[in-house]
Amino acid sequence: MNIENLLRETLSDMADEERPPAPERFLQYREHRPLRRRGLTLVAAASAVAAMAVGSTVVVQAVSSQAPGDVAARQTRASSPTSESRTATVTVAAGMRLSQVFRTLSSFTGRPVAEFEKAARDGTALGLPSYAKGRLEGFLSPGTYKLSPTMSPGEILTAMMARFSKNADLVGGARRAGRTPLEILTIASIVQAEAGRLEDMPKIARVIYNRLDRRMPLQIDSPVLYGLNKYGKKATLKDVKSSSPYNTYRRSGLPPTPIGNPGDDAIRAALKPASGPWLFYVATDPRKGILKFAASHADYTKLVDEARQEARKLVE
Incomplete structure (x- = not known):
């Protein structure tokens, strides 16, 4: 200009x-x-994310600079103190980039980011619509998800895609x-x-x-x-x-x-x-x-x- x-x-x-x-x-x-x-x-803006386990409690925190949709830390206690059975609510803030979501999920599950990147490449398995052209960016609906760290990256991303498919018209x-x-x-x-x-x-x-x-x-x-x-x-x-x-x-x-x-x-x-x-x-x-x-x-x-x-x- x-x-x-x-x-x-x-x-x-x-x-x-x-x-x-x-x-x-x-x-x-x-x-x-x-x-x-x-x-x-x-x-x-960038979003800062962190996850930590304390006993049987998993805390997943997402801090976003987005004005609408700021999120706070959330806690969910599992019915069993074992790491295999614990669950947590993971919040994806509006505006988070796919790379940020992957880092959040990696912190939660302990799985490398590369595994989520690999799972994201199989758009058909995840339920991506044809107009997405195989790219997952933009198709993970912001919100709170109750997940288990034992879920595979593909299962987690498929669950998140299901919400998009349900809500988006x-x-x-x-x-x-x-x-x-x-x-x-x-x-x-x-x-x-x-x-x-x-x-x-x-x-x-x-x-x-x-x-x-x-x-x-x-x-x-x-x-x-x-x-x-x-x-x-x-x-x-x-x-x-x-x-x-x-x-x-x-x-x-x-x-x-x-x-x-x-x-x-x-x-x-x-x-x-x-x-x-x-x-x-x-x-x-x-x-x-x-x-x-x-x-x-x-x-x-x-x-x-x-x-x-x-x-x-x-x-x-």
Whole structure:
């Protein structure tokens, strides 16, 4: 966007860093959390997960920076103190990447991540729909699952896929929206990564649709970071010059796959975006996660000026 070079230089002078992205990329500053996420050309957040066994109690904890769907530690006591019989509830937070889910499940079962990766490659056995094109990313419904660590990786992933198949009615909804089911899931995954508040999800989806309809590049950082297997609050200049198929700065259209596993709210937003002419959104107050939307460069520039003032406050 035309104003971004000026903003990068301004923030670089302020923070003494290598030309950071424009301040509208800093969404959802959340105190007491180690990671943050942003809106259009904003941050895709990482999720931290941990699992531990204490006697007959297994605690599986997932800590996500997603604004909707934050999860807390959960405990389940098995009927027997033996490790073979213990069960636990494993929570998959909305927006978690497949790689993060695998690490969570590996911590819970003690099985290597590679075993889950191998099981994920057999989409037919897992029940993946044909439109998934053999890729599991985006098809593991967020939620809480009661699992046994003695289950095989294939059994665990099949159980998780069963919930998606039961709850998701994408084919008809995608047809009504004029998109394929995979496109809807991809849009929903971006919405999930970008939104700081539930009420912003339908508007973010509309921005994506409007830019796609005008064949404008999305210029969103979260897919860029996903394609590079990176986490953080911004994509660097080097990142946005990458040849990754997920680089929404250099490539038009949607990324080739979802960039995480979206929740129901994000899927609903992708199926029924809000009505509006918006082409931009800016985090005008990163500390509160407030997004404002613009339909023209003139209005966008005003929002950037507003965000710029807030950015100055953050570094003063």
